Amino acid sequence: xxxxxxxxxxxxxxxxxxxxxxxxxxxxxxxxxxxxxxxxxxxxxxxxxxxxxxxxxxxxxxxxxxxxxxxxxxxxxxxxxxxxxxxxxxxxxxxxxxxxxxxxxxxxxxxxxxxxxxxxxxxxxxxxxxxxxxxxxxxxxxxxxxxxxxxxxxxxxxxxxxxxxxxxxx
Amino acid sequence: xxxxxxxxxxxxxxxxxxxxxxxxxxxxxxxxxxxxxxxxxxxxxxxxxxxxxxxxxxxxxxxxxxxxxxxxxxxxxxxxxxxxxxxxxxxxxxxxxxxxxxxxxxxxxxxxxxxxxxxxxxxxxxxxxxxxxxxxxxxxxxxxxxxxxxxxxxxxxxxxxxxxxxxxxx
DNA sequence: GCCAATTGATTAGCCGCCTTACAATTAGGT
DNA sequence: ACCTAATTGTAAGGCGGCTAATCAATTGGC
Numbered sequence: 001x002x003x004x005x006x007x008x009x010x011x012x013x014x015x016x017x018x019x020x021x022x023x024x025x026x027x028x029x030x031x032x033x034x035x036x037x038x039x040x041x042x043x044x045x046x047x048x049x050x051x052x053x054x055x056x057x058x059x060x061x062x063x064x065x066x067x068x069x070x071x072x073x074x075x076x077x078x079x080x081x082x083x084x085x086x087x088x089x090x091x092x093x094x095x096x097x098x099x100x101x102x103x104x105x106x107x108x109x110x111x112x113x114x115x116x117x118x119x120x121x122x123x124x125x126x127x128x129x130x131x132x133x134x135x136x137x138x139x140x141x142x143x144x145x146x147x148x149x150x151x152x153x154x155x156x157x158x159x160x161x162x163x164x165x166x167x168x169x170x
Numbered sequence: 171x172x173x174x175x176x177x178x179x180x181x182x183x184x185x186x187x188x189x190x191x192x193x194x195x196x197x198x199x200x201x202x203x204x205x206x207x208x209x210x211x212x213x214x215x216x217x218x219x220x221x222x223x224x225x226x227x228x229x230x231x232x233x234x235x236x237x238x239x240x241x242x243x244x245x246x247x248x249x250x251x252x253x254x255x256x257x258x259x260x261x262x263x264x265x266x267x268x269x270x271x272x273x274x275x276x277x278x279x280x281x282x283x284x285x286x287x288x289x290x291x292x293x294x295x296x297x298x299x300x301x302x303x304x305x306x307x308x309x310x311x312x313x314x315x316x317x318x319x320x321x322x323x324x325x326x327x328x329x330x331x332x333x334x335x336x337x338x339x340x
Numbered sequence: 341g342c343c344a345a346t347t348g349a350t351t352a353g354c355c356g357c358c359t360t361a362c363a364a365t366t367a368g369g370t
Numbered sequence: 371a372c373c374t375a376a377t378t379g380t381a382a383g384g385c386g387g388c389t390a391a392t393c394a395a396t397t398g399g400c
Binding site: 228229230231257258260261264265268283284285286 | 364
Binding site: 284 | 378
């Protein structure tokens, strides 16, 4: 009774055989679907990473730049970037280190509160994001290019229906 | 014209406004769908990681154990584990280091070819995998629990239709 | 006013993934 | 037989996530 490798690109077609005896039959297809989806999204994610690396960026770094882009002249504090980006403050610190080293971003002392910083994009940062975005969104759109508009709407509906409440305490 | 943060848990509903001007209108919904899917799968992945960590495992480590489980008594070489798992050999080395340190796995000299190793699960490893799997698959099945059987089949069909050929050289 | 609690950012350390480089070994062509 | 080429596993180094701990600065309760 082979068990399918979790969350990897793999033979994958006989996932049905996964965990026989561990799971009610009705749930087998759920697990199979989850594995296929995670693998597909992982592949897409890696394509995106590869594309961004040509510009010296990563998904995380691009995320920071986009958040700053959306902030206009005001900039953002690292905490805001963390909250809006759904990552920890420590991670933001690391990403900002990289971005600042490449001159894409600058840390500016907050006048009112000496604990805070203001992060602002440099002109170089703005140039880079303008250069990257077309390629970035084109790649993403291409990946889903084989889906019709109706299928895309289906996919969105299904993805949104997948719950992420509190998991069972098994 | 705010641009949506790429691949993160976020406000997300007005993704439609992403990259206006960078992308033909027909592709906007594709990008939106990709963002939602990646985010959903990322959330699921993190739930899985959190669950596995209760057993001292990670997705990568569990993957190795499952591959070994499926190999029966024969075991696998690190190269085979890398190929079948879709990860690099260097990564396998790291995962094996961790698994071996916890006594879940052992490296055995290959008799015929002194370059190779045979990796085998220890009894402790077999016990652990038996303890982890029910919880693991239950969590995954639970995550998709709100989908009907028909929807699951739809989802599988859509995920498999998403292309992963060679991306456009933009 | 002052001490305690909170907040902002950083550091250190772990993990898993990657790439690149390398030593040891084996396989193959001539 | 030998020399080259390919293969195996590992090491080193980078990256980006995380948690936990730390430190400075600010705020609030009394």
